[in-house]
C-alpha cells in the first residue's frame with residue numbers, strides 16, 4: 232500500500248488517481264488546505280497530521296505501507312517571506328517527524344515534493360539538476376533543507392528516496408473531477424481564468440521591469456497529470472531497485488512570461504483581460520525554466536500537455552466550479 236501525505240491537495244489528489252490504476256492507496260491529510268472531495272473514493276482516507284507522531288504511529292501500525300509520497304507542505308513563495316516560521320515548522324519540522332517515524336517502522340521508500348524555488352536566481356538560462364541551489368525565499372530554503380537531510384539519512388540508514396523538483400504546476404484533471412482549488416488563490420493561471428469568468432475585476436502583473444524580453448517573470452508551466460505520471464515512474468524505480476536516491480526537475484523546458492500566459496488564456500477562452508501592472512512580489516526570481524532531460528533519459532518520462540492544453544483543462548475546471556459554489560468555498 233502507498234501512503235500519500237497531502238493526498239487531498241492539488242498535486243497529491245491527481246497523483247492518487249494515477250496511483251490507483253495499479254496500487255492500493257491511503258491518504259493522510261489534515262485538510263488545512265486540501266479538500267475531502269478531492270480524494271478519490273477508492274482510496275482510504277485518514278484525517279490526521281504528519282507532524283503528529285501518534286497519528287503516524289496509528290497509521291503505520293494499522294496498514295502495511297510500502298512507500299510514502301509526501302505532498303503536504305506550505306508552498307507559497309510570497310507568504311514564506313513574511314511568515315518564515317510557518318514554513319520551517321510545516322515543511323521541515325513535520326517532515327523530520329515523519330521520516331523519524333518511518334525509520335521506526337522500517338519504511339524505507341520516500342518520494343519528496345520539492346521545488347524550482349530551491350535554485351533561487353539560477354546561474355544559467357536552462358536549469359538542470361546540476362545548477363547550484365541557492366534559494367532566495369524561506370519556501371525554497373525549507374525544501375532544500377529536507378533534501379539535504381534525506382541525502383545524509385540515505386548514507387547512514389536504510390532510506391531510499393526520489394526528490395522531484397516541480398516547476399509551475401497548473402491545469403486540471405481530464406475528467407473535470409478535480410483541479411486547482413486554493414483558498415485564497417494566488418497562482419497566475421487560475422487568477423487569470425477567474426478574472427475572465429467575471430469573478431475578479433482585473434489581473435495585476437507583479438512587476439514589468441524584470442530583465443526579460445517583455446519585463447515580466449518567466450516560468451515553466453507543467454500539467455499536473457504530467458507531474459503525477461513522473462511520481463509513478465519514480466516509485467517504480469525505487470521499488471524495482473533501479474534507483475536508491477535521485478533528484479529530478481519536472482517541467483516542460485519552455486518558458487512563458489506572465490504577459491504570454493495572459494495572452495494564451497485570452498486565446499483559449501476567447502475573452503479579453505483587463506490587466507494592470509503592480510509592484511514586484513517578494514521572493515520572485517525573473518526566470519525559472521528547466522531541462523527535464525535527466526528524468527526523460529533515466530526513467531523515460533515525457534510530457535503530454537502544451538501550455539494551450541494546460542490552460543484549456545484549467546478553463547473547463549474553473550467553468551465547472553461556477554456551477555458548484557460548495558467547491559469554491561470549501
Ligand code: UFG
Nearest residue numbers: 306308346347348398399417418419422435436437448512
Ligand atoms: N503573478 C502575477 N500576478 C498574479 C499572480 C502571479 O503577475 O496575480 C506572477 C508571479 O509574480 C510569478 C508568476 O506569475 O512571476 C507565477 O506565479 P505563481 O504564483 O503562479 O507561481 P510561482 O512561480 O510564484 O510559484 C509556483 C509555486 C511554488 C513553486 C514555483 C516554482 O507556487 O510552490 O511555482 O517555480 F516553487
